[in-house]
């Protein structure tokens with residue numbers, strides 16, 4: 001058996017393609033560049049030293065947009081002078097009122113609680129890493145983030161709004177609320193932070209911050 | 213250009229933090245995030261089978277019962293199953309949306325069932341030699357899986373929005389079955405043991421990376 005510390009350092013120099021499982025040895029990259037899998041073209045890792053600062057400002061902006069998106073109506077509709085409006089919270093309230101508790105819980109978690117937790121988690125994590133403190137806590141937060149991300153579905157909710165509106169075309173008049181545009185911007189930021197960038201990138205930055 | 217790994221080793225990718233770990237054959241704890249990558253052989257695939265069968269059974273009521281109930285003062289009461297909604301959209305001429313709903317609500321769950329069944333069966337009885345193919349299939353289920361929530365979200369949005377005295381849209385029992393089906397399908401994919409689809413890299417040294 002080899003020295004485990006040395007073995008870990010060697011392992012951290014390897015990367016496996018998430019899509020096709022090809023094994024690679026990492027090479028040093030110039031700033032801002034990324035390494036691609038030669039088999040399937042998936043991004044393997046990147047060197048992006050300014051990522052933390054950018055991610056922090058984006059995550060804070062995202063949180064503000066997410067709060068705005070849930071405070072005001074996303075959509076208003078008009079039927080013969082009668083007006084109704086909805087947002088995510090209102091949808092959940094109506095589902096509960098009609099007795100569809102399981103659907104309500106699904107929407108509550110996938111479109112409200114978990115996306116909010118992902119953003120809050122991201123902000124705390126990046127602040128800690130930026131300050132170079134709380135090494136053990138950042139590990140817990142990164143693990144939690146991995147478990148939360150598959151269940152965050154606001155992007156799908158946004159597409160669903162458009163589908164729902166298509167179903168209503170011709171029946172009612174549709175107006176977009178300020179929250180709708182906030183939600184679009186929020187989804188853009190969320191997609192960049194959690195889908196365009198791999199979680200492995202954050203782990204590598206963490207390694208560099210706490211262990212030189 | 214990539215360097216060659218120093219020697220040939222069996223490695224496995226941590227599904228939580230993406231770190232490369234050595235697979236000694238027994239239980240593995242990720243060296244970077246302490247997650248259980250693989251517990252013990254007896255943990256097996258029984259739980260995965262149970263989750264998948266639950267999801268598949270729930271798919272039946274999800275399609276048989278209406279996901280949507282419309283109360284209209286003029287046309288009276290009508291319920292819409294998923295296929296009914298697709299046909300309605302098609303008749304209205306909303307072909308792209310009809311196709312999106314058909315893909316997200318009908319084809320994606322079936323594709324996921326087929327892929328997961330294939331993966332579970334091929335663990336015991338290798339149907340195909342290609343483990344790389346299994347990997348790509350597994351990756352595909354992870355990416356497309358959550359999109360089957362579109363119809364549930366559409367129903368929730370319409371429930372929250374259309375609540376006039378003369379025109380109401382409510383969720384239906386099919387929506388509850390559908391949420392539970394998506395939940396169990398995602399749990400199946402998440403409980404899937406990464407070792408079951410792992411491919412031992414045969415000649416990692418021949419792979420090279422390109423920089424972009």
Ligand SMILES: [Zn+2]
Pocket residue numbers: 226227228229230231242243244245246247
């Ligand atoms: Zn790990």
